[in-house]
Structures are given as C-alpha cells and as structure tokens.
Amino acid sequence: MPRPSPETQQGIGPAKNQVEVGMANSDLEFLFHPKSIAIVGTPSDPSANQGAGVFLDALLEFDYKGHIYPVNPKISEIRGLRAYPDLMSLPQTPDHVICCIPASLVPQLIKDCASRGVKAMAMYTAGFSEAGEEGRKLEQELVRLAYQGGIRLIGPNCMGIYCPSTCLSYNPLLSREAGSVGLLCQSGGVSLGLSIMANFAGIYFSKVISYGNAADLNESDFMEYLAQDNETKLIGAYIEGVRDGQRFIETLTRAAKVKPVAILKGGRTKAGAKATASHTGSLAGDEEKWSAVCRQAGAVQVYSSEEMVDFFEICLHMKPLKGQRVGIIAWGGGPSVLATDDCESAGLVVPAFSAALCQEMRSFMFEPGSSVSNPVDSPVLANPSLLSRAIKTVADSREVDVLIMRLPFAVARPPFDLEVTVATLEAIIETSKSIDAAVAVVQPHGDTPESSGQFLGVQQRCAEANLSLFSTTRRAAQAIGRFAQSISYLEH
Amino acid sequence: MPRPSPETQQGIGPAKNQVEVGMANSDLEFLFHPKSIAIVGTPSDPSANQGAGVFLDALLEFDYKGHIYPVNPKISEIRGLRAYPDLMSLPQTPDHVICCIPASLVPQLIKDCASRGVKAMAMYTAGFSEAGEEGRKLEQELVRLAYQGGIRLIGPNCMGIYCPSTCLSYNPLLSREAGSVGLLCQSGGVSLGLSIMANFAGIYFSKVISYGNAADLNESDFMEYLAQDNETKLIGAYIEGVRDGQRFIETLTRAAKVKPVAILKGGRTKAGAKATASHTGSLAGDEEKWSAVCRQAGAVQVYSSEEMVDFFEICLHMKPLKGQRVGIIAWGGGPSVLATDDCESAGLVVPAFSAALCQEMRSFMFEPGSSVSNPVDSPVLANPSLLSRAIKTVADSREVDVLIMRLPFAVARPPFDLEVTVATLEAIIETSKSIDAAVAVVQPHGDTPESSGQFLGVQQRCAEANLSLFSTTRRAAQAIGRFAQSISYLEH
Numbered sequence: 002m003p004r005p006s007p008e009t010q011q012g013i014g015p016a017k018n019q020v021e022v023g024m025a026n027s028d029l030e031f032l033f034h035p036k037s038i039a040i041v042g043t044p045s046d047p048s049a050n051q052g053a054g055v056f057l058d059a060l061l062e063f064d065y066k067g068h069i070y071p072v073n074p075k076i077s078e079i080r081g082l083r084a085y086p087d088l089m090s091l092p093q094t095p096d097h098v099i100c101c102i103p104a105s106l107v108p109q110l111i112k113d114c115a116s117r118g119v120k121a122m123a124m125y126t127a128g129f130s131e132a133g134e135e136g137r138k139l140e141q142e143l144v145r146l147a148y149q150g151g152i153r154l155i156g157p158n159c160m161g162i163y164c165p166s167t168c169l170s171y172n173p174l175l176s177r178e179a180g181s182v183g184l185l186c187q188s189g190g191v192s193l194g195l196s197i198m199a200n201f202a203g204i205y206f207s208k209v210i211s212y213g214n215a216a217d218l219n220e221s222d223f224m225e226y227l228a229q230d231n232e233t234k235l236i237g238a239y240i241e242g243v244r245d246g247q248r249f250i251e252t253l254t255r256a257a258k259v260k261p262v263a264i265l266k267g268g269r270t271k272a273g274a275k276a277t278a279s280h281t282g283s284l285a286g287d288e289e290k291w292s293a294v295c296r297q298a299g300a301v302q303v304y305s306s307e308e309m310v311d312f313f314e315i316c317l318h319m320k321p322l323k324g325q326r327v328g329i330i331a332w333g334g335g336p337s338v339l340a341t342d343d344c345e346s347a348g349l350v351v352p353a354f355s356a357a358l359c360q361e362m363r364s365f366m367f368e369p370g371s372s373v374s375n376p377v378d379s380p381v382l383a384n385p386s387l388l389s390r391a392i393k394t395v396a397d398s399r400e401v402d403v404l405i406m407r408l409p410f411a412v413a414r415p416p417f418d419l420e421v422t423v424a425t426l427e428a429i430i431e432t433s434k435s436i437d438a439a440v441a442v443v444q445p446h447g448d449t450p451e452s453s454g455q456f457l458g459v460q461q462r463c464a465e466a467n468l469s470l471f472s473t474t475r476r477a478a479q480a481i482g483r484f485a486q487s488i489s490y491l492e493h
Numbered sequence: 494m495p496r497p498s499p500e501t502q503q504g505i506g507p508a509k510n511q512v513e514v515g516m517a518n519s520d521l522e523f524l525f526h527p528k529s530i531a532i533v534g535t536p537s538d539p540s541a542n543q544g545a546g547v548f549l550d551a552l553l554e555f556d557y558k559g560h561i562y563p564v565n566p567k568i569s570e571i572r573g574l575r576a577y578p579d580l581m582s583l584p585q586t587p588d589h590v591i592c593c594i595p596a597s598l599v600p601q602l603i604k605d606c607a608s609r610g611v612k613a614m615a616m617y618t619a620g621f622s623e624a625g626e627e628g629r630k631l632e633q634e635l636v637r638l639a640y641q642g643g644i645r646l647i648g649p650n651c652m653g654i655y656c657p658s659t660c661l662s663y664n665p666l667l668s669r670e671a672g673s674v675g676l677l678c679q680s681g682g683v684s685l686g687l688s689i690m691a692n693f694a695g696i697y698f699s700k701v702i703s704y705g706n707a708a709d710l711n712e713s714d715f716m717e718y719l720a721q722d723n724e725t726k727l728i729g730a731y732i733e734g735v736r737d738g739q740r741f742i743e744t745l746t747r748a749a750k751v752k753p754v755a756i757l758k759g760g761r762t763k764a765g766a767k768a769t770a771s772h773t774g775s776l777a778g779d780e781e782k783w784s785a786v787c788r789q790a791g792a793v794q795v796y797s798s799e800e801m802v803d804f805f806e807i808c809l810h811m812k813p814l815k816g817q818r819v820g821i822i823a824w825g826g827g828p829s830v831l832a833t834d835d836c837e838s839a840g841l842v843v844p845a846f847s848a849a850l851c852q853e854m855r856s857f858m859f860e861p862g863s864s865v866s867n868p869v870d871s872p873v874l875a876n877p878s879l880l881s882r883a884i885k886t887v888a889d890s891r892e893v894d895v896l897i898m899r900l901p902f903a904v905a906r907p908p909f910d911l912e913v914t915v916a917t918l919e920a921i922i923e924t925s926k927s928i929d930a931a932v933a934v935v936q937p938h939g940d941t942p943e944s945s946g947q948f949l950g951v952q953q954r955c956a957e958a959n960l961s962l963f964s965t966t967r968r969a970a971q972a973i974g975r976f977a978q979s980i981s982y983l984e985h
Contacts, residue, residue, distance in 0.1 A: 052872060104861060128861030131826075158862065174904050188827020194902040194937065201939030241830060267830040270837035272867075275845060279864040280826030304838075305831070305967055306937075334623075334772030335680020338733060338759040339797070345762035346796075353767060369596060369620030370650065372771040375764075380544060410686040412666050445686065445798075447693030448964065449949060450942035457941060472940065475797055 035096035037068035042101030053101035062173035104128035115150025123161030130282030159213025160189035180205025183233035185223040207232035228256035241267040242283025257299030261487040299490030311480040328401035329376035337376035340474040347478035385428035396436035411446035411455040527588035534593030535563035545593035554665035596620035607642025615653030622774030651705025652681035672697025675725035677715040699724035720748035734775025749791030753979040791982030803972040820893035821868035829868035832966040839970035877920035888928035903938035903947040922958040
C-alpha cells in the first residue's frame with residue numbers, strides 16, 4: 002500500500018488519484034523502534050503538567066534504552082538529562098519527535114525536522130481540525146510540510162505510541178509487560194483507560210497507537226500494520242471517523258481474515274457524532290452503515306471499553322468454538338434462569354439436554370431442587386468430585402460447545418470465600434483439561450477491596466489455567482457470541 | 494384485598510370467584526414481627542449444611558430478640574439453644590415456622606402447626622411444583638391444609654424473610670443495617686446475591702422476601718404490602734412467573750403510582766422460560782406481553798442484578814428530574830464521545846448548548862483541546878474552581894436537567910489517585926448544592942483492591958453528599974433514563 006499524498010485523504014480535500022510515492026505500510030515498523038527520541042516542548046516542571054509532562058516520565062519509568070532529548074529553551078537540565086534549546090541544536094538526529102509545543106509553532110518545527118532528516122513525529126499538540134476552520138487549514142499545512150519533508154505524522158491531538166517490548170510509552174501508569182493485543186485508538190483518554198483496565202485484568206499489549214486527528218497516518222495504516230505484525234494476535238480499535246472509507250473496508254476485511262478484530266465506534270448517535278467533530282475533527286458517519294461495514298468486513302462491534310476488554314479476554318484464553326450451544330452451571334435457580342436469558346439474548350443457544358443425558362445426570366444428581374437439564378443446578382455441585390462428573394458428563398455428550406460456570410457472588414466471607422471458591426475452581430480447571438468443550442468462568446463480585454481481592458485470586462488461577470473469566474454472565478455471553486462470530490471470519 | 498382461596502390461583506386450578514375470607518394484605522405486617530421462631534429441621538451440624546444450616550446462624554448473627562426454637566429429634570441442644578424433638582413439644586406456639594424438613598413430611602407439619610395455632614410458615618423445603626407432577630399435587634395439598642388451618646405460607650422452595658429492623662434474616666452474610674428498599678424475589682439465590690451487592694454499594698433494605706414457588710402468598714401480595722409499607726420508599730422485584738395476571742397488573746399499577754418500582758424478569762427468552770419451570774414451577778409468559786404490562790402499569794424493567802442495584806442507587810440519591818436533557822463533563826474527548834453515545838442510546842438527550850452559553854463557557858475555557866459545548870471537555874477542568882464555574886454555568890443556563898460527571902479511571906496512583914479525585918469531587922459536591930440540576934458521578938475503576946478501594950472512597954463521599962455514583966457512563970445513563978421514567982408514573 003503506497004503512501005497517499007495528502008490530497009487523497011478525505012476531510013482534507015477532494016480525493017485524487019493516489020501518488021505512488023512514500024513507504025509501504027510494513028515500513029511502519031520503524032515507528033516502534035526509535036533509537037532516539039526528542040520531546041519538543043518538555044515542560045519545565047513535568048510533574049505540574051499532566052498533559053505534556055507525562056511523556057518524559059513515561060520513557061524514564063519504562064527505562065527506555067535509547068537517547069532521550071528534552072527540548073525546552075528555558076531549561077538546561079531536567080530529570081538528570083541535558084535539555085536542548087531547540088531541535089537544531091541536538092547532537093544527533095532523533096528517530097522520533099514527540100511534539101508538545103503550541104499549534105502555531107508546529108509548522109516551523111516540521112521544517113526543522115525535515116532539514117535534520119527526522120522520519121517520525123507524534124503530535125500531542127491540539128488545536129487543529131478539531132478546533133474549527135483555522136485549525137483545519139493549519140493541519141493541512143502540517144501534512145503538506147511533513148509530506149514534502151518525508152516525515153510520517155501520528156496525530157495531531159494524540160498520545161502516540163505505547164510499545165512495551167521496546168520500552169516506549171506515553172504514560173508511566175501503563176504496564177511494562179508486553180502481550181499480544183494490538184490497539185489503535187483515536188482517543189488518548191480511551192486508549193489510556195482501556196489499556197489500564199486491560200492491564201488490571203492481566204491483559205497486555207504488543208502495540209497501542211493513539212492517533213488522534215489522523216491527519217497523515219490513519220486507522221487504515223495502523224490496522225494494516227497490526228494485521229501483519231507478528232507480535233499482535235488480535236486487534237482492537239476505537240474509531241470516531243474514517244479518512245478513506247473504501248481503503249478502510251478493504252484493510253479491515255484483510256485484517257479480520259487473519260486475526261480477530263473488534264471495533265468500538267465513537268459517535269454512534271447523533272449527539273455523539275457531533276461530539277467527535279470537536280474531539281478529533283471526525284465525520285462520524287451513519288450507525289447503520291457502520292454496522293454493515295463491520296459485518297461485511299468480518300469485524301465484531303463492541304459498545305464500551307469493558308466489552309472490548311472482555312473480547313480480548315476471551316480471544317486470549319478460550320479454545321476455538323465449534324458452535325454456539327452453551328451449557329450452564331450456575332449454583333442457584335434464579336442465577337441459572339438469568340444466565341440462560343443472558344445467553345439467548347446474546348444470540349447463543351441454551352439447548353435442553355436429551356433424555357439420555359438427563360437420565361445420566363439424574364443418576365448422581367437426585368436431591369430435591371436439582372435441575373438435571375440445561376441450565377444444570379443441584380445442591381450436589383458443592384461437592385467438587387460430583388461437579389467434575391457433571392461437567393464431564395455434559396461435555397462428553399457433545400450436546401454443548403461451551404460451558405459457562407457461574408460461581409456464587411464473591412463475598413470474601415465463608416461460605417463464599419476464596420478458599421471454598423478455589424476448591425470449586427480447581428475441579429473446573431482439572432476437568433476442563435480433559436474435555437473438548439470450551440469453558441468460561443463467571444465470578445460476580447462487589448466493588449469492595451475484599452470482594453475484588455477474591456475476584457483477583459480467581460483471575461490468577463483462571464489465567465494460569467488459560468480459562469476466560471468474566472464478572473457477569475451477560476458479559477460472558479456477549480463475549481462468547483462475539484468470539485464465535487469473530488473466528489467464523491478467520492481464514493483457516 | 495381479601496385472601497383468595499387456593500382454587501383462585503393460576504397454576505393450581507381454574508380461577509373461581511374469590512372467597513371473602515382471610516386477611517387483608519396490610520395484615521401481612523405480622524410476618525415481619527414474629528416474637529418467636531421455630532426452625533423445624535435445623536441440621537445437627539448447621540455449619541456443614543449451607544442450605545438449612547444458615548437459618549439458625551442468621552438469626553443468632555442478627556441478635557434476634559425473640560425466642561428461637563430449633564426442632565430436630567436427634568439433638569437436645571445446638572448453638573447453646575435447647576432443641577425440641579417436634580413442633581408439638583414446644584413450650585409456646587411460635588409466631589413463625591421455618592420449614593427445612595423433606596417434602597414428604599411437610600403435610601403433617603402443617604397439620605401440627607394448625608393445631609397449635611401457628612400463623613405463618615416460610616418453607617425452605619424444595620421438591621414441589623418445580624419438580625414435576627407429583628410435586629405439584631403435593632404443593633396443592635399444602636396450600637389446602639394451610640388454608641384450612643389459617644396459616645399463610647411463604648414458598649415453598651424459598652429463603653423467606655430478611656427484615657433487618659426486626660433482626661430477621663435468612664443469611665448471616667446480609668447487612669444488619671436497615672434501609673428503605675423493599676425487594677420481592679422469586680429466587681433465593683438472586684435475592685442473596687442482589688442484596689449483598691446492594692449492601693456493598695451502601696444500599697440497605699426495609700424488607701426482602703424470597704418467596705419461591707408462591708404457592709400461597711405471591712408476588713401480588715408482597716407487592717401490595719411493600720406499596721403501603723411506610724419503611725419502604727422504593728420497590729424491586731425479581732419475578733419468574735405471575736400467579737394471577739389481572740390482580741398483578743392492578744397491584745403493580747397501584748404500587749408504581751406511589752413508589753418507584755423496577756422489575757427484573759427471569760425467563761425472558763425461550764430457554765430462560767423453560768428454566769423457570771424447573772426452578773419455581775412458573776409459567777414465564779411472553780416477553781413482549783410482559784414489557785407491555787410493565788409499561789402500562791408504570792414499572793421500569795431492568796435486565797440484571799447490577800441494573801437493579803443501579804436503579805436503587807439513583808432513586809435513593811438523585812433529586813427528581815424535570816426532563817431528560819443531560820450535560821456531560823468527562824475529562825477527555827473519547828470518554829466524552831462514548832458518554833454521549835451511552836446517554837442517547839438510553840433515550841436521554843444530550844443537547845448542543847446555545848451560542849450564548851458557549852460564549853460564556855469560552856470566557857474561561859479557551860485552551861486548545863477545549864470543547865465548550867456539550868459534552869464539555871477542557872484541560873482547565875483540572876482546576877477545581879474552574880470546574881465549579883463550568884458546572885454552575887451549565888446548570889444555571891437551564892439548558893440541561895441533569896449533569897453526568899465522569900471522573901478519570903481510578904488507577905489509585907498519581908495523578909489518578911484518591912487525593913486528586915477527592916479534590917475534584919469536593920468541587921462537584923459543593924457546587925451541586927447550589928444548582929437545580931441533578932448530578933450523577935461516574936467513577937470507572939478496575940477489579941483490583943486498589944482501584945476498587947479508590948472507588949469506595951469516592952462512594953463514601955458521594956453517599957454522604959447524597960449524589961448518585963456509578964462505575965460506567967452506560968450504567969449511569971440507563972439508571973437516569975429509568976429514574977426519569979419511574980418518577981413520571983408517580984402521582985404527585
């Protein structure tokens with residue numbers, strides 16, 4: 002995919018034939034391996050400036066191995082690093098420039114970068130196309146200057162790159178652990194919140210790109226990059242507007258054939274779409290059209306950061322599904338009923354068991370209050386060996402493709418404490434190894450340190466055992482539905 | 494409302510004219526004030542029996558003031574209390590009997606209760622209409638015997654009554670603190686999980702009734718009771734099936750005119766409906782018909798225990814809304830866009846501000862990256878006094894009815910730790926006192942003890958200041974939508 006000239010990008014000017022110059026997208030690899038970084042506009046007191054101040058702290062916190070050049074004419078040293086008055090005075094050409102200076106000063110900086118041979122810039126600076134007509138013109142000017150100078154721009158109005166494997170980060174709060182989730186995000190706030198939420202759930206990233214106004218590099222470039230990136234096994238995207246619709250559809254279609262892709266669309270509603278204009282200068286487009294694009298391309302849609310994290314969770318831990326038939330074990334009649342409703346509402350099927358299977362279940366599950374069909378519920382499930390037998394009996398029948406095991410609410414006091422829960426969990430984990438059906442665990446819990454502490458204990462064991470964990474049956478059911486949909490798109 | 498004879502109840506036999514005997518529903522008050530309780534079938538080792546064992550422990554834990562009579566012929570003493578071999582040998586007639594003996598022994602117990610003049614029984618025992626034809630017949634027999642003996646039955650297949658103000662509880666895990674939420678619940682598991690989740694959120698109950706198969710006292714009886722109960726300010730209900738449709742519609746309509754009522758329906762889907770049959774022997778009915786009933790009666794529908802707790806939260810803390818126009822302040826462009834989508838998806842309106850209001854906002858909110866219209870977003874909102882000014886300016890314009898303030902994700906590390914959050918929160922709390930618009934706070938957080946600990950800190954301040962708190966903007970938006978709907982049904 003050749004780099005388009007700025008004029009071909011929607012939102013900048015009318016589309017023309019693409020100019021066959023510039024870099025192919027696999028060349029974007031260089032963005033994630035800079036040997037030196039200049040932070041132009043490093044604040045004199047980074048701690049007092051939560052915006053631009055975090056970039057330097059993030060690189061130091063991540064123990065970035067290359068050279069860091071803080072640029073600020075008012076200081077000579079910061080955080081033990083020598084500061085430089087301007088880009089031209091740096092002792093070497095930085096591979097990457099993070100731009101935090103006011104919008105009006107950016108054109109000159111790009112010229113300086115071009116004259117020194119800088120190849121990449123991440124522009125934190127805001128006040129461009131999202132800020133009205135004047136900003137839109139200034140943004141066009143940047144793109145023109147960068148294009149002339151052979152510089153690729155991320156942003157403006159963005160946080161840039163988080164790539165833990167090369168110690169790149171735009172925020173010290175992010176995890177240093179690298180994983181296999183790729184995320185492209187038109188909002189810095191969403192990328193930060195979503196990444197931290199995922200980190201808390203034990204989910205880690207290969208690359209996260211916060212790309213803001215997408216003046217030069219856009220959603221299609223990053224989607225294409227992540228689709229071919231070997232470190233990335235699945236892709237999430239928060240997108241407010243698309244620069245080149247046709248190219249995006251083609252890129253998304255190719256990506257969804259090789260990796261699961263989930264999209265969180267910002268601006269689905271009328272007022273939301275209006276808000277995207279003042280956020281990233283995006284034209285959000287029509288919700289129905291957008292849904293059709295995702296369906297056609299093979300990407301699944303999620304509707305919140307939480308649902309995105311759930312999608313990551315299930316893609317990382319669940320074995321491929323052969324169908325959408327769910328078996329439910331939920332420790333309690335009402336929770337079983339609600340779990341069944343959640344599954345069917347998510348498009349899954351909760352089949353009644355065959356007479357033969359019911360009879361087999363009844364042979365060890367005969368106490369009053371037992372339901373031997375689907376959803377399964379019985380007082381005997383408090384006994385781990387009978388629980389194992391129930392799981393194995395249901396799975397071996399091949400009447401379901403996936404089991405949802407909904408544990409009792411995490412109270413963190415007997416009898417609903419971690420000790421009893423783990424005994425149950427170990428039976429689930431051990432049995433899951435010898436069955437074909439996939440297994441999802443649900444551990445409902447409260448917003449208290451004790452209850453969520455218990456959840457964390459369950460989370461750790463589930464992660465070690467490679468079982469997906471969710472906090473409600475609805476979230477589990479929705480994730481399973483999306484996972485089934487997503488793997489049906491993959492080329493095998 | 495006279496007590497119907499058993500034959501008038503659907504699911505037992507064809508409806509006949511009601512017999513004008515028995516107690517009016519306000520008479521159900523006696524259920525919540527027993528001076529003595531017999532637990533028939535107290536296990537010899539309560540700790541080993543998580544089912545029937547909890548009743549005795551719950552009453553002891555709650556420091557129940559009346560007499561407790563454990564009944565079990567195999568023991569003479571338990572937990573320091575004298576145990577009795579059977580009901581007939583008790584030194585006095587208990588006001589309330591909790592029945593935990595096997596189903597086949599229950600008819601004789603009811604006869605004994607009748608001969609001793611017992612007025613109320615809560616039947617934990619399962620194995621009745623939910624267990625097939627034989628159980629259905631046995632359940633009919635119980636109802637007939639109880640009716641003849643002048644005994645009101647709760648259940649069977651239920652947990653009975655939790656009423657903290659009179660130290661009644663069916664589980665020691667529930668809070669001893671009394672509140673103003675009434676809950677009727679066809680599932681013991683849902684009632685326990687939902688109540689504990691609410692307790693964790695600082696929400697407490699007047700009365701919770703787990704009523705299982707509803708063989709005698711049913712959803713209409715308890716709805717009617719809670720509607721007239723002075724200790725109950727709002728009502729939640731988990732219902733799988735309705736015994737007498739016409740009476741329920743009338744009761745629900747009357748209740749929703751005097752208090753907010755939310756209903757969580759179990760068995761909304763085909764497979765879910767099938768599951769209710771084996772859980773409480775209920776005929777779940779058709780989802781569309783059910784939604785029409787709720788709409789017509791003025792009850793709002795929720796679709797999970799979490800949404801029920803959110804409804805309680807907003808009814809308890811939010812001032813009455815004059816309309817559904819929402820102003821959003823969300824600290825970040827992407828989160829603002831998503832919050833806007835959440836609001837509009839929940840049926841709320843996020844209006845663009847008038848030119849005059851935008852101009853006023855711009856006078857102190859001019860940094861690049863600021864959005865002075867709705868949703869409001871600006872770096873200056875990090876300054877508490879400018880935040881206050883923004884809130885007051887928006888509220889005083891009367892262009893919105895409610896403000897959603899979405900705080901940054903709770904990381905529990907600087908700059909997103911409790912200290913900074915509380916400074917922001919105090920500005921919100923202080924300003925909210927001098928404005929007409931209602932305010933909801935959103936504090937997104939992770940499932941870690943640190944992050945949820947920070948959430949708890951925010952929760953405590955919000956509760957003290959009487960502000961509603963939610964963990965996602967979607968949950969806030971849905972709760973606001975339901976609250977607006979609910980108060981529109983109330984008779985003023």
